[in-house]
Amino acid sequence: MAILEIKHVSKFFGGLSANSDVSFEIQHGMIMGLIGPNGAGKTTLFNCITGYYPPSKGDVVFDGRSMHGLQPDKVCKLGMARTWQKVRPLAKMSVVDNVMVGALCRTGSLKIARDMAMEQLKVVGLEHRSGFLAGGLPIGERKKLEVARVLATQPKLLLLDEVMGGLNPAESEDIIQLILAIKGLGITQMVIEHDMKTIMRISDRIVVLNSGEKLAEGSPQEIVSNPDVVAAYLGSE
Amino acid sequence: MKPLFKNTTGIGALPAITGLLVVVLLFLFPRFVENTYALHIMILIFISIVMGSSWNLLGGYTGQYSVGHCAYFGMGAYTTMMLMQFRQIPPWLGIWCGMVAALVVALIIGSICFRLRGPYFVLASIAVAEILRVSALNLKNITNGAEGILTTEIPPLKIGGALITDFSSKVPFYYAGLVFVLLVILVTWLLQNSKLGYYFQAIREDQDAAHSLGISLTFYKNVALSLSAVLTSLAGSLYAVYVGFIDPSTVLALDLSVQIVLICIIGGIGTIFGPVIGALVLVPLSEALRSNMIGESLINSGIVKADSAFGSFLTENLSHAHVLIYGVLVVVVILFMPDGVLGFAKALAARKRKEVV
Amino acid sequence: MTIFLQSLISGILIGGVYALIGIGLTIIFGVMRVINFAHGDLLMVGMYGTFYLFTLFNIDPFISIVITMPLMFLYGGFLQKVFINRILGALPQNQILLTIGMGLIMSNGIMLAFTSDYKILSTDYSSSSFDILGISISTPLLISFAITAGITVVLYWFLLKTDTGQAIRATAQDREAAQLMGINVKRMSIIAFGLGASLAGTAGALISPTYYIFPQVGSTFTLKAFVITVLGGMGSIVGATLGGILIGVAESIGGVYFGSGWKEVVVFVLFLLVLLFKPSGLMGKSNT
Numbered sequence: 001m002a003i004l005e006i007k008h009v010s011k012f013f014g015g016l017s018a019n020s021d022v023s024f025e026i027q028h029g030m031i032m033g034l035i036g037p038n039g040a041g042k043t044t045l046f047n048c049i050t051g052y053y054p055p056s057k058g059d060v061v062f063d064g065r066s067m068h069g070l071q072p073d074k075v076c077k078l079g080m081a082r083t084w085q086k087v088r089p090l091a092k093m094s095v096v097d098n099v100m101v102g103a104l105c106r107t108g109s110l111k112i113a114r115d116m117a118m119e120q121l122k123v124v125g126l127e128h129r130s131g132f133l134a135g136g137l138p139i140g141e142r143k144k145l146e147v148a149r150v151l152a153t154q155p156k157l158l159l160l161d162e163v164m165g166g167l168n169p170a171e172s173e174d175i176i177q178l179i180l181a182i183k184g185l186g187i188t189q190m191v192i193e194h195d196m197k198t199i200m201r202i203s204d205r206i207v208v209l210n211s212g213e214k215l216a217e218g219s220p221q222e223i224v225s226n227p228d229v230v231a232a233y234l235g236s237e
Numbered sequence: 238m239k240p241l242f243k244n245t246t247g248i249g250a251l252p253a254i255t256g257l258l259v260v261v262l263l264f265l266f267p268r269f270v271e272n273t274y275a276l277h278i279m280i281l282i283f284i285s286i287v288m289g290s291s292w293n294l295l296g297g298y299t300g301q302y303s304v305g306h307c308a309y310f311g312m313g314a315y316t317t318m319m320l321m322q323f324r325q326i327p328p329w330l331g332i333w334c335g336m337v338a339a340l341v342v343a344l345i346i347g348s349i350c351f352r353l354r355g356p357y358f359v360l361a362s363i364a365v366a367e368i369l370r371v372s373a374l375n376l377k378n379i380t381n382g383a384e385g386i387l388t389t390e391i392p393p394l395k396i397g398g399a400l401i402t403d404f405s406s407k408v409p410f411y412y413a414g415l416v417f418v419l420l421v422i423l424v425t426w427l428l429q430n431s432k433l434g435y436y437f438q439a440i441r442e443d444q445d446a447a448h449s450l451g452i453s454l455t456f457y458k459n460v461a462l463s464l465s466a467v468l469t470s471l472a473g474s475l476y477a478v479y480v481g482f483i484d485p486s487t488v489l490a491l492d493l494s495v496q497i498v499l500i501c502i503i504g505g506i507g508t509i510f511g512p513v514i515g516a517l518v519l520v521p522l523s524e525a526l527r528s529n530m531i532g533e534s535l536i537n538s539g540i541v542k543a544d545s546a547f548g549s550f551l552t553e554n555l556s557h558a559h560v561l562i563y564g565v566l567v568v569v570v571i572l573f574m575p576d577g578v579l580g581f582a583k584a585l586a587a588r589k590r591k592e593v594v
Numbered sequence: 595m596t597i598f599l600q601s602l603i604s605g606i607l608i609g610g611v612y613a614l615i616g617i618g619l620t621i622i623f624g625v626m627r628v629i630n631f632a633h634g635d636l637l638m639v640g641m642y643g644t645f646y647l648f649t650l651f652n653i654d655p656f657i658s659i660v661i662t663m664p665l666m667f668l669y670g671g672f673l674q675k676v677f678i679n680r681i682l683g684a685l686p687q688n689q690i691l692l693t694i695g696m697g698l699i700m701s702n703g704i705m706l707a708f709t710s711d712y713k714i715l716s717t718d719y720s721s722s723s724f725d726i727l728g729i730s731i732s733t734p735l736l737i738s739f740a741i742t743a744g745i746t747v748v749l750y751w752f753l754l755k756t757d758t759g760q761a762i763r764a765t766a767q768d769r770e771a772a773q774l775m776g777i778n779v780k781r782m783s784i785i786a787f788g789l790g791a792s793l794a795g796t797a798g799a800l801i802s803p804t805y806y807i808f809p810q811v812g813s814t815f816t817l818k819a820f821v822i823t824v825l826g827g828m829g830s831i832v833g834a835t836l837g838g839i840l841i842g843v844a845e846s847i848g849g850v851y852f853g854s855g856w857k858e859v860v861v862f863v864l865f866l867l868v869l870l871f872k873p874s875g876l877m878g879k880s881n882t
Contacts, residue, residue: 050449052445052448052449071448071453072448072449073448073449073450073451073452073453073454074453076449076450076451077451081449081450082449084445084446084449088443088445088446089442089443089446090438090439090442090443090446090447091442091443092438092442092507093438093439093442097435097438100435101435101436101439101447101450101452102450102451104432104435104436104451105450105451105452108432109432110430110431110432110435113432113435149450150449150450153450153451302687302690304690304694349866349870352870353869353870355686356629356686356690357824357869359629359687359690360629360820360824360865360869361866361869363817363820364817364821364862364865364866364869365862365866367817367858367862368859368862368863371855371856371858371859371862372859374855375853375855375856491813491817495694495698498691499691502691560698560701560702561698561699561702561703561705561706563695563698564695564696564697564698564699564700564702565695565699566695567691567692567694567695567698568677568692568695568696568699571681571684571688571691571692571695572677572680572681572692575684575688
């Protein structure tokens with residue numbers, strides 16, 4: 001069964017359409033890559049899925065349940081969590097406190113939340129930073145913190161918005177290993193990524209957006225050999 | 238990168254003993270000090286701490302800068318006074334009604350203003366408080382309008398026939414203030430060490446991120462506002478009964494709202510003791526100006542001659558301008574110590590420590 | 595019907611001055627994204643300036659704006675350079691608090707210097723009025739409206755046609771882009787705050803024959819200025835012009851139908867409604 005079904009989702013801002021009639025499904029346990037040129041509507045689609053914008057048309061079904069009219073906090077509680085393209089650390093709180101905020105989604109006890117948070121910090125390799133202020137971390141570690149924080153909400157589906165943006169190759173490799181490890185935990189992921197090589201390497205399936213519409217969908221091999229995709233990428237760059 | 242000290246849920250032995258000692262001394266204070274002016278200053282400091290700490294829950298921890306907090310102060314003050322003066326309900330019962338009234342207003346304001354963010358929230362909070370002020374001014378038959386309400390008599394507090402106090406001295410107000418202070422500090426401390434406190438701070442740091450981590454913004458902001466409003470009303474009620482007179486231009490004024498914010502800003506927002514420091518700095522300073530202590534001491538010490546132009550200027554005008562100190566302080570604090578006196582002192586201490594090492 | 599027309603017209607006349615206050619605030623907000631809580635206090639300073647020019651030197655309030663305007667411009671530029679420019683990158687809350695503090699210093703400084711007594715600037719035409727078609731029009735209000743209209747026209751010309759004006763508008767539209775285009779943003783900020791202060795001061799001069807003058811008079815006008823700019827859409831000069839007139843009319847008509855004590859409530863309720871249902875302002879484009 002599909003964990004996420006996106007059914008004919010459209011989003012208009014004023015008269016402009018940011019997404020039009022996008023449909024696809026994500027199966028349990030897979031990594032779905034979401035690619036497309038700048039302004040293709042990838043982040044808008046994330047926002048529609050996670051409740052930040054209500055879709056103008058269409059519906060998002062998560063785990064058999066329509067997300068229609070649900071606020072982001074509800075969406076998170078149901079098990080769908082997202083990261084932000086531009087990282088959003090809770091700057092004046094410590095690293096472990098940041099992750100605890102995520103964990104508190106599942107427990108009322110600070111003690112349990114702290115244990116859960118330390119566990120997630122180990123997963124992303126930030127346990128040595130737990131007492132530092134989040135606002136003081138370098139970008140590579142902020143991205144990891146972002147992942148640890150959403151992992152602490154115990155999601156079934158994780159939406160990662162360019163978690164490798166602005167990182168050097170070594171840091172990116174760290175994140176790639178992290179994504180694969182998360183897959184190993186049985187958590188489904190949808191990943192927006194600019195770097196084609198990376199997305200081909202980690203994705204089980206890929207959806208290509210262009211000007212808000214779904215241009216293609218398939219396995220990485222199918223996508224690279226799809227003439228429309230090649231044209232869109234060559235045409236736009 | 239600044240390493241943060243380990244997040245302590247327990248309290249160390251030394252601070253606990255110091256704290257306890259301070260509390261004991263404060264409870265004994267009226268037994269040894271009979272000077273009514275000293276008691277008066279202490280009561281004013283207590284009221285300031287209560288209103289500052291209450292605002293701190295919403296502004297300091299949750300990051301929602303209400304500049305209309307006089308609304309809750311005024312609700313407490315008016316409810317308690319109207320019940321006492323017009324319905325013969327004693328203030329120790331009226332205070333509870335004041336809390337309920339503040340809560341109701343908070344829920345209404347919250348449902349309107351929390352749909353707005355940042356500067357729009359600030360403006361909306363001011364507008365609502367102004368609506369309350371103008372209403373209190375105009376609803377003459379229940380609030381006495383601009384004339385205000387003057388206490389004629391406070392009923393004596395008796396428990397089971399035994400007279401506890403007849404409110405003839407300042408001492409009962411002192412203890413009421415002290416208990417309220419301990420209450421708000423306790424609430425703040427409990428909050429800091431609870432899920433609620435974590436959620437409030439997450440909202441302050443980044444609303445969208447908080448939202449995506451399963452935090453309902455509307456719910457938790459309203460919880461913060463309600464808590465803050467109810468505690469602010471305590472300060473209002475105590476003030477009203479203590480001073481014995483209220484009118485819209487003192488308990489529902491924009492100046493008061495600003496004063497409440499300044500107590501926190503000057504001390505340092507989002508910390509337990511920030512408002513305490515703020516009140517300790519502000520109240521004596523502004524009292525010294527109000528009672529013209531500064532002008533008099535300048536004249537008495539012979540620096541300024543009483544009959545000179547500057548001397549008469551000091552005696553006549555300086556006492557009117559006690560709010561000036563708020564203005565000067567806030568400008569200095571924002572420009573030079575944006576983390577408040579407490580944060581400034583900490584940073585200074587940290588620098589010293591580094592130099593030593 | 596006559597009452598309605600009467601209050602409509604006096605509302606429009608007062609609205610002209612409100613527009614001036616609102617335009618000043620909106621320019622400051624547009625260029626710096628700072629909400630100036632000291633705006634009413636700048637107006638109050640203008641009122642005191644006018645009052646003393648009149649009582650000491652016998653200069654008519656409507657003529658004294660020739661002196662008030664440039665002086666207030668310099669004063670505003672000074673405030674910007676010394677205070678506001680330091681906190682342009684700070685949290686919006688801190689910016690608000692700084693301007694609140696500056697306002698407190700101004701109002702209490704004035705109180706210290708001139709006491710809190712109410713002052714009245716009475717000219718021989720202060721309470722004069724004339725009738726047109728049974729509607730009485732206050733002379734000082736009419737003169738001040740005419741001057742306001744003149745200033746607004748000059749201001750529009752300045753913003754649309756001169757290089758500096760265009761640079762200010764560009765900065766208001768996109769600060770970073772303007773900086774990249776080689777516009778001296780710091781200088782534009784000083785000009786903008788000077789302009790805002792000078793408009794507020796002028797408004798103060800214009801209303802001084804018809805209002806009580808006292809140190810705390812500013813706060814009401816600060817609040818009104820917010821309402822006006824939010825109604826018109828933050829940063830929109832045309833919006834502020836219309837917003838000012840709208841508030842003047844709402845107040846005047848509200849005062850007639852709900853009693854003068856409640857007219858401010860009418861304004862604030864209107865304000866909340868706009869904030870809730872159209873936060874981008876009546877003139878603004880909807881972003882949501």
